[in-house]
Amino acid sequence: MNKAFPQYRECIMDIRPYVPGKPIELVQKEFGLTDVIKLASNENPIGPSPKAIEAMKDNAHKMFLYPDGYCTDLRNMVAEYLGVEQNQLIFGNGSDEVIKLLGEAFIHPGDEVIVADPSFSEYDFVCLLMGGILKKVPLTNHTHDLEKMAGQITEKTKMIFLCNPNNPTGTIVAKDEVNKFLAKVPDTVVVVFDEAYYEYVEDKAYPQSMEYLNQGRENIVILRTFSKIHGLAGLRIGYGAAAPKMIQLLERTREPFNVNLMAQKAALASLADKGHVQNSRDVNNKGREFLYKAFEEMGLEYIPTHANFLMVDLQKNSKEVFIELQKKGVIIRTGDIFGMDTFIRVTIGTEEENKRFIKALKEVLASL
Structure with missing residues (x-):
């Protein structure tokens, strides 16, 4: 016998549940990694005050x-x-x-x-x-x-x-x-x-x-x-x-x-x-310029940013790049969720994180 179900509001069927950046712990478990960096959710890489x-x-x-x-x-x-x-x-x-x-x-x-x-x-x-x-x-x-x-x-x-x-x-x-x-x-x-x-x-x-x-x-x-x-x-x-x-x-x-x-x-x-805020801004500015230069050397077009993240066009399927970067312990955000299929969005990290991301990205792009 079919059971009755409460009537729900039809408008909620138009809502797509929010998909957050992939957690570090999940990537560690999925790919058997211990060292993973997350550059997906625009978080402050140096942490709180x-x-x-x-x-x-x-x-x-x-x-x-x-x-x-x-x-x-x-x-x-x-x-x-x-x-x-x-x-x-x-x-x-x-x-x-x-x-x-x-x-x-x-x-x-x-x-x-x-x-x-x-x-x-x-x-x-x-x-x-x-x-x-x-x-x-x-x-x-x-x-x-x-x-x-x-x-x-x-x-x-x-x-x-x-x-x-x-x-x-x-x-x-x-x-x-x-x-x-x-x-x-x-x-x-x-x-x-x-x-x-x-x-x-x-x-x-x-x-x-x-x-x-x-x-x-x-x-x-x-x-x-x-x-x-x-x-x-x-x-x-x-x-x-x-x-x-x-x-x-x-x-x-x-x-x-x-x-x-x-x-x-x-x-x-x-x-x-105020010192922590200024330090966070300085780290971001330095990291942004590093990534700009790296993308330019790689021949990649990016969108100049006023925030702590940026989007770069890889001219490749962002989902494929996303998966391959995870295997190297780097989490970014795919552009397809924004209707920008060949872009990825990456949070500007610390100097070490930015260098690791660029190294991994070069390896991934060379393999696809």
Whole structure:
């Protein structure tokens, strides 16, 4: 006899589950290796601040207590760091959660969400989860085409995501372009600036998005994270900055105690450790130039990056390269998941990791 099954929401069938970078432990087991490096998930290769580690040790005995649901100490520090009021911030279990809160607060079934293609898949997820209509605008020269994105705005448009720098391409849109774009966006449309890689950008043309909040724009949300340059990806903590009215709405969708105790303490210590952030940036800059030079010597075209990763065109099937690199203990990201079948995305690692990656890549390309 057939058993009845609960009716599910049809819209979830349009969602493709997120596929994370392959874990080191899995590659070790699969290929019988002991020494494996992971350059797949845009993590900080030098790890977190030693002060963040100490902060977690100092607070380990408190883990039986619920965390501060309002992230009071961290809220005060981030507000001062950004030059905003405390009521202009919301904290999440990674900035991913804040993206989900935005969807839950604003997207009705049938609302349109405009995103670049390719870009961070979490935008697709939250739109489809809420029954929204996803409108993808192809990149131009691997960069957001803001003019075309503005041209997609209709009366049904509810939200637009701008990933700047863009993941997976590492490109940015400049301040002048953003200003022209925002002039075309109605106040009824939420514009989300996802700036997960903000701290890596050194280009003077990069927009300082906090200025838009200071101008009193109530439809702007800016996302930042402690997962990247701060090296706290495993703790899951990020935040959003917006007008107080926007934050009040998002707080209604936030679950209590969503940011754990260790994450809050580590983030506090890391934000105070400016030396570690600068060191992380220096390591990234040095590694980026090394990889640029290596790719040029190998005759490979790459996309210049403003983040801690870059995409390179191997003119070969990225899945095949992915498998062969794993056999040599190197994990990267295939480009096919972004619709870029011959590209791979590689996180910029330490000097030793970068050299090992290039050596392995040369051997793999010579064998295919």
